[in-house]
Amino acid sequence: QKRPVHYESRNRWDGPDISRYDIISDMYSSFERLEYLFNTDTTRPVIICEYAHSMGNGLGNFRKYWDLYNDFPRFQGGFTWDWVDQGLRSKDENGREYWNIINHLDGANVNDGLINPDRIAQPEMHELKKVYQYFNVRNINVNTGIVTIANDHDFIDASTIYLKWNLLENGKSIANGTVDKLSIAPHSRQLLKIPFDRKLVKHGNEYFMNISFHLKAATLWADKDFEVGAEQLAFDLPATLPPGTPKEDLPALVVTEGNNSLSIKGQGFEVLFDKKAGALSQLVYDGKNILSQPILPYLWRVPTDNDEGGGDRGYATRWRKAGLDKPVIQPVSLTAENIGNNRTEVTLQNKIVTKEGDILHRAIYLVKGNGTIEITNCFNVPENLPPLARVGVRMALPKELNAIEWYGKGPFESYDDRKESAFVGRYAGKVEEQHFGHVMPQENGNKTDTRWLQVTSSA
Template identity: 30%
Template sequence: MDGLTFSDHSPTPGLLEYKKCIQPVSIRLEGGKLHIHNHYDFIDLSHLFATWHVVQEWGNTNPREFELPQIAPGAEAIVDLPDWSGELHGDTWLSIHLYLKNETAWAPRSHEIAWSQIPLLENHTFELPSVVPGDINGPSIYEQPGRLTLTWPSCNEIFTFNLVDGNFTWANQKGSILTRGPELGLYRALTQNDVGFGGDGKEWLKFRLAETKMHVRGFTWFVNENGTMTVKATVRVAPPVLEWACNAQLIYTLGQGNLSIRAKGSFSGTVPRHIPRISLTMSLPKDYNRATWYGRGPGESYRDKKQAARFGRWEASIDDLQTNYEWPQENGNRSDVLWVQVKANNAVLEARMDVPLNFSLRKYSTADLDKSTHPHELTELHETVLNLDFAQHGLGSGSCGHLAFQEDRLSPGLFDFTVLFKTK
C-alpha cells in the first residue's frame, strides 16, 4: 500500500523518516564546533528556540536552552559546544532540538521542527563480560538418548539440549526462560518492497529462503576449568531440495544465570545474491511481553530506514513493538541496539552482542505475516518470539523503485558474532 499515512491518517514510519530527512535545520560537529545550517529559503531562525541534553546508557541530562544566533536563509553559523562537565563513558550523544516559539495556524507552541544527535563518543566494538560459573566443579550432566541436560543445583539452573533437532531450553527457580532455544536463521517476513518489481522477493522465492531450516550435524561438550560448560553444535541451515546452505557452529558457554552463544559460519553452493538476515531466533513464555533497550527508538528502524530513530533508553510493550501495517509484513525492528532486556512479571532476560544488534519481539509467526493479507487474519502465538539479528538486508524501495543501496545489501559470506544472555 502506498502513501505516508495509514488509512486512519496516523503517520507511518515512512512519514516520520521523510520529516526527518527534509527538516529545515541541520547541525553537525566539525573542528570541535557546532555548525548550524538554515535550509529555509526565505526566513531566518528567529521563530525557533533550541535545547540540548546529553544521552548516555544510564540516562539523559536535563534539557537546557541555548541561544540560536541570527542565521539568514541558506546560511550557516558556527557556535561553541554547550558546556558540559560530565564524564564520557560508553556511547554518548549530544541531542539538540529546535522548537516553535509561538503557536501557528498549523502547530502549537513547542512543536519540534528539527533535531540532531551528535556522537561525542562511540564504541561499536564491545567486550562482553565473561560467563559467570556456577559450582566450581561444573554442572551435573545427564545424558539420555537424544538429550543432554545440565543442572546447577545450587541455583536451580537447568539447560536442556535436544541433540536431534538442536532445540535448547533454559529454566531456573523463577520458571521457564527459553522454551525454544536460539536457532540460526536467514529469513524474515517479506515486505511490499520485497515483492515489488524492484525487490528481492522473487529471488528469495526461487531459492526457497522461507523454507530454510536448521539441521544438526553433531554435538560435543566439555566442562571448563572455571566450572562453566561448553557445548558445540555443528549445524546446517538450508532449504529442501536445493544444494546451497549456511554451514555454522553454535558454541554455547553456560554458567549460573547466564550463557553466551558464539555463531560463526559461511555459505556453500549456488547461493542467492542477497539474504534477508543472519539472526538467532528464540521463543519465550508469553508473559515476557515488554522490552527495555538502549539504542535507536522509540519506533521501528532498519539498516536503511533509521534517520528518524533517536538514540536513547526506551521501553515498550510487545503491542507497541509491532507496526500494524494494513498489509501484514516484516515490521518492528529496532536497530543499533547495545542491549535489550525482555521482561516478564518477575523475571528479566538481557541480551548483548559484541557489535550493535537488531532486535524484534513478535506476537505473530513469520509464516503468518507472509500468508496474511489483512491484520484481522493474523493469529497471536501462545509464546513470545525474540529475534536478535547480527546483520540485515536493507528494505530498499522495490515496491516502486529499486533495491537497497549497495552498502545496505546483505550478501552471503563469512560471519562470526557472540551474544551474551543473563537473567535478573
C-alpha cells in the same frame, strides 16, 4: 511558453531515452542512471517524477538521494511515491472492519503512501522528516560542546526557532538546557558551544548529545514548540572499562552429557541442549523454563510490499523459490568444552537444507557460572542463493513476557537502511506496541544498534 514543463514522456518508463521537456524527468532511477541523466544534458535540471517507493514498510536509503540533491543544485529533488494509501474500509460477514485492498494485480500497489488510508502516519515518516529538515548540526568537537548549526532555508532565518539540548549517559538524560536565540541567516551557519558541565562525562560510559529545534510560536501548520529538526551526536570516547578491570568471580558449573542431551547447571539455573534438534532447547531460571521453542537458525521474515513486487525478479519470489521460507535443519554435531570450573563452551553445527544449496551454521554458546550466556553465530552461505531476508536465530518466549525495555535506536522501529531518525536511548513499552498495522500485513517493528534488551511480564 511561460512556464517550465516537467513531464516524463518516455516510450517506456524504464527505457534508455531522456525526456525532451524543460526539466529532465525519470522514475525509480538507479544512481548510475541519475549520473547519466545529469551528465548527458548539462543545460537542464533533473527532477525525479517518482522515487523512494513508500509502499508498505519502505523508504530505505532515502538519505542517499538527498546527499546527491544537496551536493548538486541541478538535481532539484523528486516526488516520493506517494502520500497516502488508497484503501476502502469494509466489513466482513461477521461485521469486523478491515481495509479492502483494491488492486491485487501487482501486490497492494494502491497502498504505497507514507500514511495509512485513515491518515495515521507510518513509521517511515520519521525518516522522511529527518532527511528533509532545514536545521542541521555538524559535530566539531561535541566532547567539549562545540557544534555548527546550519540553516538550509532559502529565505527564512532562525529567529522563530529555539534549540534544546539533552546529554545522555548510557541512554539516560543527565543534563539538559535551552538556547533561546539563534542568529542564522538563510544558507548560513553558526558556531555554538553547548553549555554542559564536562565533569559529568566519566570514562567507561557511553554519551550522546541530542539537539532539537522547535517553534517559538504557533504557525498555520504547527503548534508552538513543534519539533522541526533534530540530531544526535556521539561522544568520541571509549564506552568500555579500561584495562585492568578485575575478572568475574563466578560460581562453579555442573555439566552432564547424555546420548541425546547436554545439561549445564549453575546456581538457580539450568541450560539444556537437544542433540537431535541441534539447539539450545530449554533455559530454566528458578525452576521455570523461559523458552517456548528451541533456539534455531532462522532465515525468514514476512516479506514487505516491496519485497512482493517485481514478479519473478522480486525478493519474496526468489526467497520462496529457494525454499528459505521452509528450510530443513539437520544437526551435524554438538561438543562441549569446560573452561575452568565456571565456564563451559558449547559448539553446535547444523546444516540448513534449502532448494538451492545447503547453508552451514555454527553456534557457540559460552555459559558462565552467573547464568549469563554469550552466543556467537556463523553462517556459510552458497553464492547461488538470493540475498537473504534475514540472518540469525529465532527465540520464542511465553506470552506472559509482554513488556520490553531496550538500550538502542528508538523509540520507533528502525532498519539498517532507515535509522537516521531513530536516536540511541533507553526505551520501554509493551510488546504489542512495537507492531504497526499496515494495510497489507508485513515485516515491521525492527530495532537496530541495540546494546541490550530486557523482556519482562507486566500486570
